[in-house]
Amino acid sequence: MNRVSQRVRSQVLLGVLGWHCLLLASSVFGMATPPQKTTQQVAIGSSAVMLKTDDLRASPDVKSPLLLRVEKGAQVRLLNSQSGWSQISNAGHTGWVRVLSVRKQGNEGIELSDLGELGKKPQGKVVAVAGTRGLDVQQLSLASYDPAEVERLRGYAVSRREAEQFAQAAGLHPREMSYFAAPNQ
Amino acid sequence: MMGSSAVTQKGMSNMKQKFPGFVVVAMLVGIFGTSQIQANDLKDLFKGYLKNKIAPPVQEQPVTPATSEASAEKPAEQLLQALMGGNVSEQEEDRIGQQIAGNLLGAAPLVRDDGLQRYVNRVGRWVALQTERPDLNWHFGVIESDDLNAFAAPGGYIFLTKGLYQRLDSEAELAGVLGHEIGHVLRKHHLKLLQKSQGIAAIGGLLGRKLKNESEVLQNVIGNGAEVVARGLDKDAEYEADRIGVVLSARAGYDAYALPAVLAEIGHVAKNDTRVSLLFKTHPLPEDRLSHLSDAVTDALDALPEGQSGAGRFYRLR
Numbered sequence: 001m002n003r004v005s006q007r008v009r010s011q012v013l014l015g016v017l018g019w020h021c022l023l024l025a026s027s028v029f030g031m032a033t034p035p036q037k038t039t040q041q042v043a044i045g046s047s048a049v050m051l052k053t054d055d056l057r058a059s060p061d062v063k064s065p066l067l068l069r070v071e072k073g074a075q076v077r078l079l080n081s082q083s084g085w086s087q088i089s090n091a092g093h094t095g096w097v098r099v100l101s102v103r104k105q106g107n108e109g110i111e112l113s114d115l116g117e118l119g120k121k122p123q124g125k126v127v128a129v130a131g132t133r134g135l136d137v138q139q140l141s142l143a144s145y146d147p148a149e150v151e152r153l154r155g156y157a158v159s160r161r162e163a164e165q166f167a168q169a170a171g172l173h174p175r176e177m178s179y180f181a182a183p184n185q
Numbered sequence: 186m187m188g189s190s191a192v193t194q195k196g197m198s199n200m201k202q203k204f205p206g207f208v209v210v211a212m213l214v215g216i217f218g219t220s221q222i223q224a225n226d227l228k229d230l231f232k233g234y235l236k237n238k239i240a241p242p243v244q245e246q247p248v249t250p251a252t253s254e255a256s257a258e259k260p261a262e263q264l265l266q267a268l269m270g271g272n273v274s275e276q277e278e279d280r281i282g283q284q285i286a287g288n289l290l291g292a293a294p295l296v297r298d299d300g301l302q303r304y305v306n307r308v309g310r311w312v313a314l315q316t317e318r319p320d321l322n323w324h325f326g327v328i329e330s331d332d333l334n335a336f337a338a339p340g341g342y343i344f345l346t347k348g349l350y351q352r353l354d355s356e357a358e359l360a361g362v363l364g365h366e367i368g369h370v371l372r373k374h375h376l377k378l379l380q381k382s383q384g385i386a387a388i389g390g391l392l393g394r395k396l397k398n399e400s401e402v403l404q405n406v407i408g409n410g411a412e413v414v415a416r417g418l419d420k421d422a423e424y425e426a427d428r429i430g431v432v433l434s435a436r437a438g439y440d441a442y443a444l445p446a447v448l449a450e451i452g453h454v455a456k457n458d459t460r461v462s463l464l465f466k467t468h469p470l471p472e473d474r475l476s477h478l479s480d481a482v483t484d485a486l487d488a489l490p491e492g493q494s495g496a497g498r499f500y501r502l503r
Contacts, residue, residue, distance in 0.1 A: 051479045062487045083491050084442050098487075099442050100479035103472060104449065134459055135293055135332045135346070136415075143292035143410035150287045152295055153324050153342075156302040160320065163310035172438035172493060174315060180428040182421070183480035 048078035054101035060085035067095045261399040282340030288411035293328040304500040309363045315436035334464045336414045337366040339376040356495025361444030368429030374422045417467035424477045440492040
């Protein structure tokens, strides 16, 4: 729960860092800096859009007081997330909607992990790309059966009993839930 | 164990291409004379030659799984008929899945980390126990690749790449990803894809004339190597697997929102990043998958007590 909000916070932070890197890069390459970037750094939270109409509630709980309805497609600010809920601000109100009702926008094109690597090694991105092991269609088509790897895989198989013991030790309790039907398109 | 016999066979067939069999035998007689031991060897060789002349050996198959030995003509026929008729047994489904899994592992081997692989199998098997096919031969593996992707093969063979694993933050997220792949196995998405493929009909035509061995039939059905995992399913199959992934996470006691969190995370990767090119080629974009989940879930999870994230137990890779 804290982890999720931590992640959101770190993404916001990285987003800001990202713009700095871009600014740096664009000044190196002599490109003009688009004016809207300054506002990006100042705004609180991230820009987000409502995927569906949902109730904005005072706290992350379906039983908490309803503040207002937020319509599908509305532009909001995403402030925080925790299990199942996202905190947003919209039209002067701050509250919570279901996490699946809202989607963060922007930030695409900036690779978070690459930004992380930039800090570690001066030419981190170049090194990382050279060392990557991808899986493309050609590689997959040319692959041939590896019996030793299949044996290895078999060796890791877990019995029903072992899985149940694992879950018990972890305090994982099975719950009943039906499969969801496909939504009407 | 298959390796050595395959090599010998290969050597022989190479020889046969160069010289007709009787020339080889005659040459060997000339070289070795007629001492007792060698005479027996030659007799065997000659017998082998005659046998091959009468019933030519099936063409050598480089991808031969460990379980299929010779005399697999019956299973081959059965497998083909099962595939054509759409009633594949659990055992046959496993054979197909094993062949695909072995081919995929040929392209990207398992990460050499016993702790990791055991952990992933425990979590995966626990999630699989919450399904209507709890006792399949479920296998889970993390494979060496920086790509962000996960794969399922019929019969319960499930893989995720190291690149994707490193993006995960918790056991619940792992369970969500595995749940999505388990969904493909439950609904036999890939099996149906193979049954629809043109190859089946073409191989079926050979039935009346000459039966091939089982592994050859299998590989023909599957296509080239592990290319089948790079063939996209239709979008609805992916959306269905997402819905199943969320439900299975919830059933297993995990935070049901962990899979959506992974999708959101993948959505932040640049679209032109090569590490997601295969994933985005074969799946709808993460934002579309999230929208779809949002429409499907509605308020179904509201009454559910909060599940575990299992972040503390999550096996972290260095």
